[in-house]
């Protein structure tokens with residue numbers, strides 16, 4: 001990372017080598033500079049959210065697909081904040097409140113050269129990934145949305161979920177699950193939404209979000225319950241596609257975002273390394289696809305793609321109160337406390353036990 005011409009720096013949470021969460025440190029890096037000012041903005045970050053993909057990136061699992069361009073690498077890609085430097089293209093104005101998912105590319109496929117994450121006082125975002133923040137949301141709520149909201153929306157669209165359909169969503173209390181339940185019920189108008197969650201407050205949350213049936217996955221086996229009444233659509237957020245093949249209707253669709261991706265989907269998002277062929281199978285070779293086919297159903301793996309249109313749809317749904325953010329908690333960027341500070345947010349999110357999203361606020 002070259003130094004800013006005026007020596008300006010900013011604080012961030014970053015890692016200088018792949019490893020466990022212990023390699024994450026609060027450090028100082030150069031303030032954004034040298035990016036394409038025509039199509040990028042600088043956002044003064046107010047809040048940033050954590051996702052399982054951050055853990056995968058940190059421990060090196062994505063090295064072959066999305067290698068870190070340069071160390072130290074700022075972590076987290078969900079952000080909300082205020083435009084500090086507008087783009088020369090005129091899409092945004094200084095002072096506008098926005099939210100975004102940072103991608104290495106815009107949705108036109110154009111690469112953003114200044115690619116870092118959002119857990120920093122400032123970040124750079126391609127305008128194609130940025131949308132005005134719904135005014136009824138706090139910055140913390142807005143930061144919780146982009147990755148999980150767009151993933152759920154894209155998955156349910158890919159599954160061709162239609163009004164009146166029955167849908168089974170695994171992992172209802174997770175970041176993606178909480179969005180998927182709300183979208184399935186209130187946007188797609190599914191006739192029946194069934195989900196899995198631990199009993200107690202997680203099950204109660206899923207019901208409040210719109211699930212018609214919540215199965216305690218620790219004591220009940222959905223394969224044994226839905227032997228006759230099968231589902232038009234199954235959305236797999238927990239790597240249970242093989243079991244879902246037994247509860248999907250003939251002609252139904254299973255869409256998975258969990259477990260190993262297919263070679264085709266990795267290629268679609270830009271993974272070009274030849275070595276990927278050794279690790280990843282084509283869709284037709286996958287046992288999940290074969291299991292679904294045996295029941296005359298379809299199976300696909302989906303990776304989130306950049307889409308300003310999808311984030312705009314989510315902003316409208318949030319603005320109208322059709323869907324709501326679900327936060328597990330808010331932690332403080334400016335605190336080093338193991339529990340209340342930024343470290344606590346990563347510990348909680350990476351535990352895989354969160355109820356909705358773990359968000360770090362930059363407010364003092």
Ligand SMILES: NC(=O)c1ccc[n+]([C@@H]2O[C@H](COP(=O)([O-])OP(=O)(O)OC[C@H]3O[C@@H](n4cnc5c(N)ncnc54)[C@H](OP(=O)(O)O)[C@@H]3O)[C@@H](O)[C@H]2O)c1
Pocket residue numbers: 051052053147148151170171172173174175176177196197198202217237238256257258259302303304349352353354355356
């Ligand atoms: N392909 C993509 O583009 C994409 C995008 C986003 C996410 N993902 C993947 O999708 C998965 C879910 O992401 P997320 O952000 O929703 O994760 P998350 O927020 O970390 O999920 C945590 C929640 O999942 C629940 N859970 C875990 N195992 C479960 C099971 N077998 N049945 C029911 N609930 C279960 C946990 O509840 P308990 O504590 O009760 O177990 C917890 O509430 C991750 O593997 C992530 O990597 C992929």
